[in-house]
Amino acid sequence: MRSLKFRHGRSRMAALSVICLSLALALVPAGLAAQGASASTGEAWQIITPPQATLVLGRDGSLIGELGRERRINVALRSLPKYVGNAFVAVEDKRFYQHDGVDLVGVAGAIKDAVTKGNLRGASTITQLLVGNMHPDLIDRRDVSAGRKLREQQAAREMERHYNKEQILEAFLNQISFGRGAYGIEMAARQFFGKGAADLTLAEAASLASMPKSPVQYDPARYPDRNRTRRNTVLALMAEQGYITAAQSAAAQREPVRTVTTTRSPAPWVVDVVRVQAERAGIAVMQGGYRIHTTIDAALQRSTQQALSSGLDEIETRPGFRGQRCARVAADTSAAATKKAKVEACLEGAAVVLDPTTGDVRALVGGRDYARSSFNRAVDGNRQPGSSFKAFVYAQSIAQGLAANAMVADTALRIRLDNGQIYSPDNADNAFLGALTLREALTRSRNPVAVQLALAVGMDSVIALARRAGLRSPISPYPSSALGASVVQPLDFVAAYATFDNGGVAVEPRFVQHIEDRNGRTVFTPQVAPPRSAMDPRVAFIMRDMLQDVVTRGTATALRKIVPSRIPVAGKTGTTNDNTDVWFVGMTPELVTGVWLGFDKPAMISPGAVGGTLAAPIAGQIIAAAYGNRASGAWTPPPGVVPVELDRATGQPSDGTTPNERRYVEWFMAGTEPGAPVWPWSLFRLGPIGY
Incomplete structure (x- = not known):
């Protein structure tokens, strides 16, 4: 009363x-x-x-x-x-x-x-x-x-x-x-x-x-x-x-009054996406009474949000971090916490996990905190992918006949552009390593090598491959695009990486399985795009095998320390100029996972910030949580690829003098293995290309 x-x-x-x-x-x-x-x-x-x-x-x-x-x-x-x-x-x-x-x-x-x-x-x-x-x-x-x-x-x-x-x-x-x-x-x-x-x-x-x-x-x-x-x-x-x-x-x-600590949706950015897709299909979901069945794995969605948020919180505590400390933690009165930020903004991020076979999105996080900012960086963000784009450059090179053991020079370049300016790509470590195999150059993410490859096969052909794989953002036909200078949308970019995981087939990201009205009648089922070949399955397999080395002994080893060894992982890190955007995009036999970090208004995260130390560990946490104690499948070679044991130092077939630690198995498209007829790629073995 x-x-x-x-x-x-x-x-x-x-x-x-x-x-x-x-x-x-x-x-x-x-x-x-x-x-x-x-x-x-x-x-x-x-x-x-x-x-x-x-x-x-x-x-x-x-x-x-x-x-x-x-x-x-x-x-x-x-x-x-x-x-x-x-x-x-x-x-x-x-x-x-x-x-x-x-x-x-x-x-x-x-x-x-x-x-x-x-x-x-x-x-x-x-x-x-x-x-x-x-x-x-x-x-x-x-x-x-x-x-x-x-x-x-x-x-x-x-x-x-x-x-x-x-x-x-x-x-x-x-x-x-x-x-x-x-x-x-x-x-x-x-x-x-x-x-x-x-x-x-x-x-x-x-x-x-x-x-x-x-x-x-x-x-x-x-x-x-x-x-x-x-x-x-x-x-x-x-x-x-x-x-x-x-x-x-x-x-x-x-009894005490015990309420739940949080009632927020575990997938607010997903809810926004499916609302837009439903309304475009003519379903008035805001009037209520519908049931939208999505592709999202609720547990994985929560662990992805947790991994991204906690990873961003941890990065804020590192020496040299330039942004505000936005972690929802108790007040820290340390000198590092009270020092005025050089970037008056919170570090943000996005994460996408999808099924490489179907394109079904299993988890999507568009930022660290939806309540603070509902902008969906995974879907609507446009950021430079950095070196993670190199995978498409290398894939097109292999598609045109270059073998993974081909020697290419990591050296200084001078490339005259159409406007008369000189473009000279360098490496993050300000060093040049000389002649390297293609595999080693990708593993160490050497910039001059990627640019040489793109120019040799034609940047237009690299762009065409990326477009077939699902990238919709415009990619400029400039040498710098080989290093990820053109912007991409994270969701599209991760979906494009699925082609390396599923045998070269392009997939469309899918969120909605079907929608029912209040009577349980299905009123909308999205059309599933027919399979579309983006690259030769042999190219996809060799690229994926090379990308495993990036995780095992290259720029993404921080991820390998987190994900159990029983789960095979391949992927590529990415870092843009001035340490502004950092990425990791990778795959297991069942999932493709991508993580981007950066400020909404591009600015340096910290001196020396790279995808391998910032984005890769977050991706590792997501992958480890996705599998838990479950086993993973295995990648199997498609018909038409040939294994050969090589010497890692020379890129040539191993012999009785090759130490065991330098022996490894390289995969070749049939006809490009050692002893097969020579392709016109010997120009790479003669040294760097001058422009």
């Missing part, structure tokens, strides 16, 4: 007059009361289905987010423990099962309290509250006039004639607001206790029953002490009215 102490005589008399008139109206038969009021629309008494949330579900059916103007999931009263409904009856309308929609005893009691104690308390029944909440356009409960009260009472009585008590109580529990955008008992239970309403304990049910009086004042997460006090009042009323025993009431009252 709601009560208010009136200190001003005029206000008290006005309120008392309304209560007295309410009692008089309540005593008038329904038909006579209607004669003195404006004509009824005949709709305020009807129980309607309120707006529902559209549920966004993971591939296992678990809830990963909601859409809609009101976050509500209707539940049947019979599916709930009896004490859930009884808790609301006990505190809101103890004569609910006796009155006809208007509680004459309650109105009389309200008048008595107003006259003798100076307290004005409401006498509205659950039925009246339902009428006002369900039809606010017809019954505006902010209107304190007698006319509104008359219409409300008339509608409540009419509702009671058309529906039974169970239907009315069920509608009430599904209708009311519990604050924070949660409507109805089911969403409130999920919001505050992380469970469905059917699993509420007696104490939790009483906590929620405390809230309709004031969802803000009795919010159990924000004000647990206030909620506990009123909850115990509810429990006492339930015992007094015979719904529970005194012992049950006492036991429940001793």
Whole structure:
């Protein structure tokens, strides 16, 4: 019951007059009361289905987010423990099962309290509250006039004639607001206790029953002490009215108020993506009531978000970090923490995990904290990929006949551009290593080698390969694009890498499996693009084998230390000029994973920041979490590739003098192995190309 102490005589008399008139109206038969009021629309008494949330579900059916103007999931009263409904009856309308929609005893009691104690308390029944909440356009409960009260009472009585008590109580529990955008008992239970309403304990049910009086004042997460006090009042009323025993009431009252620590969607950026895709397909998901079945692995989604957020937090503590320290941790008064940031922004990131066979996105994170910034960097971001783009340069070189053991010089270059300027790519270590095999150059990410290859095969042919693999962003036909100078979207870039993992087939990233309406009828199923070859499967296999060396002994060894050795991993790091963007994109037999880090407005992360030390460890955490204790499959060579044991130092077949530590197996496309007819790539063996 709601009560208010009136200190001003005029206000008290006005309120008392309304209560007295309410009692008089309540005593008038329904038909006579209607004669003195404006004509009824005949709709305020009807129980309607309120707006529902559209549920966004993971591939296992678990809830990963909601859409809609009101976050509500209707539940049947019979599916709930009896004490859930009884808790609301006990505190809101103890004569609910006796009155006809208007509680004459309650109105009389309200008048008595107003006259003798100076307290004005409401006498509205659950039925009246339902009428006002369900039809606010017809019954505006902010209107304190007698006319509104008359219409409300008339509608409540009419509702009671058309529906039974169970239907009315069920509608009430599904209708009311519990604050924070949660409507109805089911969403409130999920919001505050992380469970469905059917699993509420007696104490939790009483906590929620405390809230309709004031969802803000009795919010159990924000004000647990206030909620506990009123909850115990509810429990006492339930015992007094015979719904529970005194012992049950006492036991429940001793329980602390425990709410869940977070109720955020584990996949807010995914929810945004599927909303846009559904609306483009003509499905009005914001009106609610749909179930969107996605490709997302809910557990992997959570671990991906955790790996990205914790990885960014850790990077902020490193010496030389130039941005703000934005970690949600206790205040740090150390000199490093209090030093003014050179970049007035938080370090951001994006992560994508997808199935290389189908393109199904298993996890997608568009930033470190959706509440801070909802911009989806994984889908809408455009950033330079740095050296991670080199994989497409090397793939096109192999496709045109260059073997992985071909010798290419890592040396200084002078390339005259069309505008007359000289382009001279260097390496991150400011050194040149001379002649290297193609495999070794990729493993060590030597920039001059990638540029030479791109110029030899034609940058246009590299761009065409990347386009076939799925890159939609424009790539400039300049030598610097071989080193990742043209921007890409992370989601597209990771999907393009899937071609190395699945035998050269391009895949389209997919989020939505199908959408059902509230009746379970499928109303939308995205069309699946037919398989499209992007590269020769032999090229994909050799490239993937070379990329394994990047993880095993190259620039991404930090990842190999995190991921168990039983899981094969291949991939490539990427770092842009001035240590602005850092990447790792890699693969296992079952997943392709990409991580990007940087500031939203490009700026140096820290001196010496590289993908191998910043992005690769985060990707390693994601991959390790994805597998847990599960085993991984294995990559198998396709027809048409030939293994040959070579000497790693010379790139030539091993012999009796080759030490064991230098022996390794190299893969060749049939016809390019040692002893096969010579291709016109010998120019690389003669030294660097001058321009």
